[in-house]
Amino acid sequence: MKGARSHRYRVVDVFTEEPLEGNPLAVFPDASGIDDATMQKIARELSLSETTFVLPARRAGCAAFVRIFTPARELAFAGHPTIGTAFVLRDEGVVPSPSERFALEEGVGPVPVRVEAGERPRIWLETPPIRFGKSFDRGRCARALGLEAGDLLDPAPELVSAGNPAVFVAVRDKDAVDRAGLDLHGARALRGDDPEALCVFVFTPTREGAYSRMFAPEYGVTEDPATGSLTGPLAAFMMRHRLVSSASGTRFVSEQGVKMQRRSILHVHVRGEAGADGIDVGGHVVPLVEATMII
Numbered sequence: 576m577k578g579a580r581s582h583r584y585r586v587v588d589v590f591t592e593e594p595l596e597g598n599p600l601a602v603f604p605d606a607s608g609i610d611d612a613t614m615q616k617i618a619r620e621l622s623l624s625e626t627t628f629v630l631p632a633r634r635a636g637c638a639a640f641v642r643i644f645t646p647a648r649e650l651a652f653a654g655h656p657t658i659g660t661a662f663v664l665r666d667e668g669v670v671p672s673p674s675e676r677f678a679l680e681e682g683v684g685p686v687p688v689r690v691e692a693g694e695r696p697r698i699w700l701e702t703p704p705i706r707f708g709k710s711f712d713r714g715r716c717a718r719a720l721g722l723e724a725g726d727l728l729d730p731a732p733e734l735v736s737a738g739n740p741a742v743f744v745a746v747r748d749k750d751a752v753d754r755a756g757l758d759l760h761g762a763r764a765l766r767g768d769d770p771e772a773l774c775v776f777v778f779t780p781t782r783e784g785a786y787s788r789m790f791a792p793e794y795g796v797t798e799d800p801a802t803g804s805l806t807g808p809l810a811a812f813m814m815r816h817r818l819v820s821s822a823s824g825t826r827f828v829s830e831q832g833v834k835m836q837r838r839s840i841l842h843v844h845v846r847g848e849a850g851a852d853g854i855d856v857g858g859h860v861v862p863l864v865e866a867t868m869i870i
Contacts, residue, residue, distance in 0.1 A: 775790045784828045
């Protein structure tokens with residue numbers, strides 16, 4: 576193709592230690608020369624939950640500026656793109672591998688990253704400030720998810736956000752989580768007159784933490800295998816409504832993606848009383864693909 580350029584990219588599986596599990600992420604380590612519209616087209620072409628484009632940092636103290644796109648829109652912050660991109664930047668020497676702490680610039684600002692050393696390092700992000708919003712009618716949420724009102728636990732579904740607003744819906748058991756579903760019509764009915772698109776996060780408490788699923792049809796993501804940006808808010812919601820098992824303490828896991836055969840393990844570290852000092856979300860990354868796109 577006349578005037579075409581080659582753009583190298585990598586695909587990694589995030590929140591897993593097994594290839595072909597977890598949440599796949601495409602990372603373009605050098606996105607210089609790719610304009611906004613083309614970034615969105617590339618994300619739509621690859622059709623993963625997110626694709627990231629790495630550019631030089633605009634803020635002092637940040638290793639890089641990371642732009643994050645779903646197949647339908649750009650995000651200000653996302654979890655598995657932060658952790659997956661951090662892995663790629665360390666692997667490629669953009670961030671020296673001995674570095675255990677650095678920050679990535681995203682739409683929400685600097686996102687601190689910490690690397691827990693080991694044969695397979697676990698990479699942690701610090702969740703941005705968490706905000707609670709309005710509550711939702713239990714029956715309305717149940718209908719949107721194809722469940723019965725009796726499937727839901729007592730806490731009213733509630734809007735919680737650390738950059739990406741989501742409705743958190745607690746249900747009675749894993750069977751109810753697995754039976755849930757949300758299409759575009761249901762998402763819009765749940766949102767009502769609110770102009771902002773919503774994600775819906777369905778979970779049940781477990782001894783280890785939570786068993787979870789996340790639906791975001793308005794973002795072009797039917798179901799997300801692992802949602803790091805909502806796992807900090809999940810922890811905050813569970814602590815607020817006393818849904819955290821005493822056995823899990825300040826560290827627990829969210830098991831996500833099982834129903835779609837992309838099992839993901841998201842580790843949570845709650846710092847301080849009820850997360851007063853922050854909530855960290857971490858996981859492993861498996862490199863999978865190195866490729867070139869010619870456009």
